[in-house]
Amino acid sequence: MRRECYLPVAAALLFGSMAVAAQAATIQITTTDLVFAPSEVSARVGDTIEWINKDVLAHTATARNGDFDVMMPPKKTVTSVLKKAGTIEYYCRFHPNMKAVLTVAP
Template sequence: MLSRRILLTALALGAMAVPAHAATIQVVMENLVVSPAEVSAKVGDTVEWINKDVFAHTATARNGDFDVAMPPKKTVTSVLKKAGTIEYYCRFHPNIKAVLTVAP
């Protein structure tokens, strides 16, 4: 009976020690619009920047945290490394803007 309790305790502790998996967040630029315009993520999450337009876009953070270039009809990824609320825009199309909130 004691060995069964030890085994169950070890299994429970092992389950708690499993690291949380990072999420993949998709941000789409299409028809000169970014969607979603506001998105939440966590440090360590991956952002898939999907450009469905026939011209290049960027996701350029106003605070300098990132500047992601997206060729036409391509998807690029980046991993979020810093917490904060980040306003970003497209350098080529400044009316395309959005907010990314990154939790620790």
């Protein structure tokens, strides 16, 4: 192999090792005493939301724009993966005073 051929190969190896994909995160949102906590969350597409219902009542996390509608049985944890970027206002269909915002970056 000629010496000129080594430079592109070395550059490809160097830049390839620098382009490590970001790991998806798991974000916990808890319902306690008829409140989503935290009430404002930032996440990325591909992250997993762990919806933890600590109440003795069932709740939902229902996106006003229709992106998701998660059912949370009492004292249970359910998960969902974020598929779209945007700012999503959501609420509980059973307790409409429960409101929160999820901001999803690409």
